[in-house]
Amino acid sequence: MKKLLEIHDLYINFKTLWGVAKVLNGVSFDIKEGEIFGLVGETGCGKSVTALSILRLLPPNAEISGKILFKGKNLLEKSEEDMRKIRGKEISIIFQDPMTSLNPLFKVRDQMLDIIELHEGLSREEAEKHAEKLLKAVGLSDPERILNSYPHELSGGMRQRIMIAMALSSNPFLLIADEPTTALDVTIQKQILELILDLRNRYNFSVLLITHDLGVVAEVCDRVGVMYAGNIVEIAPTEELFENPLHPYTQGLLSVVPDPRTKKPLKPLKGSVPSLLNPPSGCRFHPRCIYAKDICKRAKPELHEHSPGHFVACHLYGGGNCD
């Protein structure tokens, strides 16, 4: 499959009052056409920053270096005007909280039609027909009523469906979904995940799914990248990652997820996530790693292919700069 998005060596620093936060520390991965790629990690590991950097939506105090190739072209070199044509048209994003993503003062109709008119150059009437079709496609059976509603009149699940409909209105190549179901109840989460899967199968767009929930990853992703403190520590096809996790952090993460099917002991990782203002040297995971060696404190392990399609950044598995 062709690669749609390639990120190479992405570094992002934020200048803050307390110093420079080194938020991304050389992130590289790619997303293929029609693929659902999951980015999983705990709070503050840099998954949302990665997503926002693709759309160049980071605040002005961010310093970015590296390459973000979308259909072969570097997004970081595009002009602001070009980016505006890409955002919402070729790459769309939906956020965690569907309550705050919609403007409470306008009816759904106005918000949806504005976007469709802008990107598709349709008349109001054509746009309205298109909107109704989209709402039906995301499982909202009464589009007329939805279009006439204000956001507060709709449930969280319905609002997230509307966000998805808006995000897909111009047939994007890539949908970025940043914790799309975190604010929803499990039964609604299941519906939304099934919807994303179903729409991907029908329209064959790629998805970057950002989540902290390994259950969600197991449910819908084709491939997964695991992030820790600004690094991608492991990338693998979903089944491979769950069956044969290589990185000690991935192993740790998998052993602390409570499984509703059976009661297994949870073995928590020691310590907690480091501050990115002053991250550990070498491998950022080394202070919490039970296998840490001397080299882990000195050198940052690079991501390398351990077995076909399975990448890991850990000195335990060799990879160029290890003894």
Place this chain on the structure above:
Amino acid sequence: MNILQGILWLVTSMGVGTVIRVEHLKKYFPITHGFIRKKIIWLKAVDDVSFEIKDGETFGLVGESGSGKSTTGRTILRLYEPTGGKVYFNDIEVTALSKQELKELRPKMQIIYQDPYSSLNPRLTIFDIIAEPLREYGHENVEDTVLELLEAVGLSEEHAKKYPDEISGGQCQRVAIARALALNPEFLVLDEPTSALDVSVQAQVLNLLGRLQKERNLTYLFISHDLGVVRYLADRVGVMYLGKLVEIGTIEQVFDNPAHPYTRMLLSSIPVPDPKARAIRKEKVIGEIPSPLHPPSGCRFHTRCPYAREICRKEEPAMIELEKGHFVRCHFVGELQ
């Protein structure tokens, strides 16, 4: 050790010591409107809920948002005044106590909330936060007790001088636990205690809660929307839907052999951390949870139930004991297999 466990098992299995007994508990909130606060409608957050929690047991209460699980927890402690029904704590009728009597009982019943940052006073040091209940109830040796408590929850003396914003979310939750334990309670309401935490920290806090329960013989009411966490910590579980308990049983009865259609829908909705399990989950999710202001007639689940028939729209089903200790509120409980 084995003999001790044996005796413990004997004592608990003889049915000695029900710590909490909830009978037909109701909590209705008036919804008012306009300048004169005219009441228009009652929101029945908890509507005729009954269950028991035994000594040293963890009773899980699960359900989606708006199901009334948190309101149940708070009404049991009389943080909300119940609209109806009774709550007993070790044969003391909590719902009949005067304010003064209730204050005397408070040390025995404590609560831990979801968000550790907003439940700790940002202007007090960790030491003072934990010392506050001790001083309020006139304890001596406050300093020693606080240090002991810090150690019991896995914190050290150096944390005592800090303020809540200087420590992590997981550590804040440990402080909240230490404060709740300060007066040696017997019963704790844990209201989504790990929902705001990352999974790795969640595991630490869950293990801590498990250890403290054994060491101090605590009884827990564990409220959570996360069924994985409930399976990990709870012994028995109640499933709530729109203010009603629809199923009660041991963890194994409810999770491995769910009888109510809602429990089945809920269980099959949880994403399981195993990609191979994708194909197994078949139960379809229909619709969304209706507004608790206008709950459906009859069985409240009938609007989303794949098995619903005429009677479900008209009559509310009674709680039926399916097997020993496994209760289900459904008209067709025997027939659904």
